[in-house]
Amino acid sequence: xxxxxxxxxxxxxxxxxxxxxxxxxxxxxxxxxxxxxxxxxxxxxxxxxxxxxxxxxxxxxxxxxxxxxxxxxxxxxxxxxxxxxxxxxxxxxxxxxxxxxxxxxxxxxxxxxxxxxxxxxxxxxxxxxxxxxxxxxxxxxxxxxxxxxxxxxxxxxxxxxxxxxxxxxxxxxxxxxxxxxxxxxxxxxxxxxxxxxxxxxxxxxxxxxxxxxxxxxxxxxxxxxxxxxxxxxxxxxxxxxxxxxx
Ligand code: NAP
Numbered sequence: 001x002x003x004x005x006x007x008x009x010x011x012x013x014x015x016x017x018x019x020x021x022x023x024x025x026x027x028x029x030x031x032x033x034x035x036x037x038x039x040x041x042x043x044x045x046x047x048x049x050x051x052x053x054x055x056x057x058x059x060x061x062x063x064x065x066x067x068x069x070x071x072x073x074x075x076x077x078x079x080x081x082x083x084x085x086x087x088x089x090x091x092x093x094x095x096x097x098x099x100x101x102x103x104x105x106x107x108x109x110x111x112x113x114x115x116x117x118x119x120x121x122x123x124x125x126x127x128x129x130x131x132x133x134x135x136x137x138x139x140x141x142x143x144x145x146x147x148x149x150x151x152x153x154x155x156x157x158x159x160x161x162x163x164x165x166x167x168x169x170x171x172x173x174x175x176x177x178x179x180x181x182x183x184x185x186x187x188x189x190x191x192x193x194x195x196x197x198x199x200x201x202x203x204x205x206x207x208x209x210x211x212x213x214x215x216x217x218x219x220x221x222x223x224x225x226x227x228x229x230x231x232x233x234x235x236x237x238x239x240x241x242x243x244x245x246x
Contacts, residue, residue, distance in 0.1 A: 014041030016189030185240025
């Protein structure tokens with residue numbers, strides 16, 4: 001599906017799922033602004049896109065900090081023009097029994113996983129309103145659908161992303177802007193590999209008997225970003241190999 005002429009922002013685009021989404025959107029023709037805390041990994045994603053003949057810039061910064069978001073959005077507009085696609089992908093996870101979760105960790109998870117997407121939306125929606133067209137895709141988590149041990153703070157933040165998606169979708173539905181979320185199942189990324197999740201056990205318990213790849217999320221995101229997905233909003237598109245069937 002063609003995204004030629006569109007300008008996309010992907011937060012956390014320097015690694016895993018965000019990198020795959022950046023590559024897919026660029027492959028479909030969008031100019032992509034890769035936002036990441038890690039400047040070097042964002043530049044690596046950009047190099048991969050440019051090597052493949054696409055258009056991209058890297059913006060280093062914290063996608064949950066208002067000043068960094070404004071700075072990255074300005075750089076994106078200067079390079080490519082108004083932003084039409086926003087993928088709120090940046091996120092952090094943490095595995096801790098509930099009673100041991102510190103206040104600082106609750107604040108950090110909530111800041112990056114739910115406040116960040118809300119602030120990025122507030123920064124970028126004016127571009128979409130002016131154009132009468134926009135696509136917002138929030139990356140949530142299947143842990144918010146099923147619950148997950150040692151992830152109370154994480155799954156709560158991602159449940160917030162799902163609820164936020166629905167409410168914002170209603171506010172923007174008549175303005176040509178769709179808002180959807182993708183809750184990934186187990187996707188083989190640096191985040192998953194660094195976690196204490198017993199992959200063998202999870203794979204054995206899953207209907208497809210395999211973990212997903214970042215590309216599985218990327219193709220779903222590219223579909224939701226497309227013109228053809230214009231009548232889909234407020235939805236939760238599970239990409240999880242059948243692990244969750246709500
Ligand atoms: P990942 O490999 O850790 O990539 C996340 C990227 O986001 C990293 O480059 C990270 O930078 C960046 N990032 C973190 N905080 C940021 C911030 N405040 N501002 C800008 N960039 C930031 O993780 P992933 O597995 O691809 O996960 C991507 C999204 O999918 C996350 O929202 C995650 O919760 C969600 N998810 C993943 C899975 C899975 O199985 N992998 C399942 C469900 C949901 P640094 O490396 O510098 O921290």
